[in-house]
Amino acid sequence: xAYKVFISHSVRDQSLVxxxxxxxxxxxxxxxxxxxxxxxxxxxDKKVFEQIESSDCIVxxxxxxGIRSNWVQQEIGYSLKLNKPIIPIVEKGINSQDLxxxxxxxxxxxxxxxxxxxxxxxSTYVMSLKLKxxxxxxxxxxxxxxxxxxxxxxxKSQ
Numbered sequence: 001x002a003y004k005v006f007i008s009h010s011v012r013d014q015s016l017v018x019x020x021x022x023x024x025x026x027x028x029x030x031x032x033x034x035x036x037x038x039x040x041x042x043x044x045d046k047k048v049f050e051q052i053e054s055s056d057c058i059v060x061x062x063x064x065x066g067i068r069s070n071w072v073q074q075e076i077g078y079s080l081k082l083n084k085p086i087i088p089i090v091e092k093g094i095n096s097q098d099l100x101x102x103x104x105x106x107x108x109x110x111x112x113x114x115x116x117x118x119x120x121x122x123s124t125y126v127m128s129l130k131l132k133x134x135x136x137x138x139x140x141x142x143x144x145x146x147x148x149x150x151x152x153x154x155x156k157s158q
Contacts (some may be wrong), residue, residue: 003130006055008075010065
C-alpha cells in the first residue's frame with residue numbers, strides 16, 4: 001500500500017507545493033493537494049477531511065501565506081484530532097508564537113532562498129516514515145501467515 005502525504009498549504013505557495021510533490025513522488029510517495037483534485041458540486045471540507053483521514057502523515061507549509069490561511073489552520077486542527085503525524089515546514093522569520101496549535105513542536109525551517117535543504121530534510125524524514133510503515137506491514141503479513149498455518153495444522157490434527 002502506497003505511503004500517502006497530505007500537503008496543507010496556502011494556494012499562494014503553489015511553486016513550493018509543486019517542488020515538494022515532485023520530490024516526494026520520486027520516492028514512490030503519493031501526494032494529495034486538494035485543489036489538484038476537483039469535485040465540482042461537492043463540499044470542499046468533506047473532500048479535504050477525507051483525504052487527511054486516509055493520509056499517513058500531514059505536511060504543513062507554514063509560510064507567510066500559510067500561517068494566515070484559515071484552511072491550513074482547520075487542516076492542522078483536524079489532523080491533531082485524528083492524531084496524524086504532522087510535519088511542519090516553517091518559513092524562516094516566522095515567530096514561533098504564530099504557530100498556534102503547533103507551537104512547541106519540532107519543525108523543519110524553510111528558507112525561501114535556499115529551499116533544497118529543508119526539502120531534503122523533509123523527504124528523508126518522510127522516507128523513514130514510509131519505510132517504518134512498510135516494515136510494520138511486512139511484520140503483520142508474516143504474523144497473519146503464521147496464524148493461518150497454525151490454524152490449518154490445528155484443523156488437520158482434529
